[in-house]
Amino acid sequence: MRNLSIERNLTKNTKVVIHELGQRIIAVKPIRQSKISEEILLLPRIDFTQFVDFKGWTIKRKQFPLRLGYASTFNSAQGQTLQRVGIDLTQPVFTHGQLYTAISRVQSREDCLIRLPIDATSVPNVVFPELLS
Numbered sequence: 001m002r003n004l005s006i007e008r009n010l011t012k013n014t015k016v017v018i019h020e021l022g023q024r025i026i027a028v029k030p031i032r033q034s035k036i037s038e039e040i041l042l043l044p045r046i047d048f049t050q051f052v053d054f055k056g057w058t059i060k061r062k063q064f065p066l067r068l069g070y071a072s073t074f075n076s077a078q079g080q081t082l083q084r085v086g087i088d089l090t091q092p093v094f095t096h097g098q099l100y101t102a103i104s105r106v107q108s109r110e111d112c113l114i115r116l117p118i119d120a121t122s123v124p125n126v127v128f129p130e131l132l133s
Contacts, residue, residue, distance in 0.1 A: 074098040
């Protein structure tokens, strides 16, 4: 992926919603401050070139500069307000404070869905006491 237009804030990892699909162009609406913008941007197919060292080949292809995004990490969501959040806690969170960061991204508890292991009613608070002494 690459920066398409810094002036229009269309850079690598910009989140967008697809508005219309075409053969050669995709119309998208960027997501800014957790809200879908009314601005419609057109994304063309662009050339990607990849050199395969093993055979000495160069592969060229045209594709839309988009990557499917349906999940993000706790840290990448920090500072954002989201409409809804689904949190999978079938594996414990990595560090103290990550669960709070994830839960606090929404404005009401009805907008937060948490998946726990079967029969679980709580999650462990990851703290290493030896680091506090």
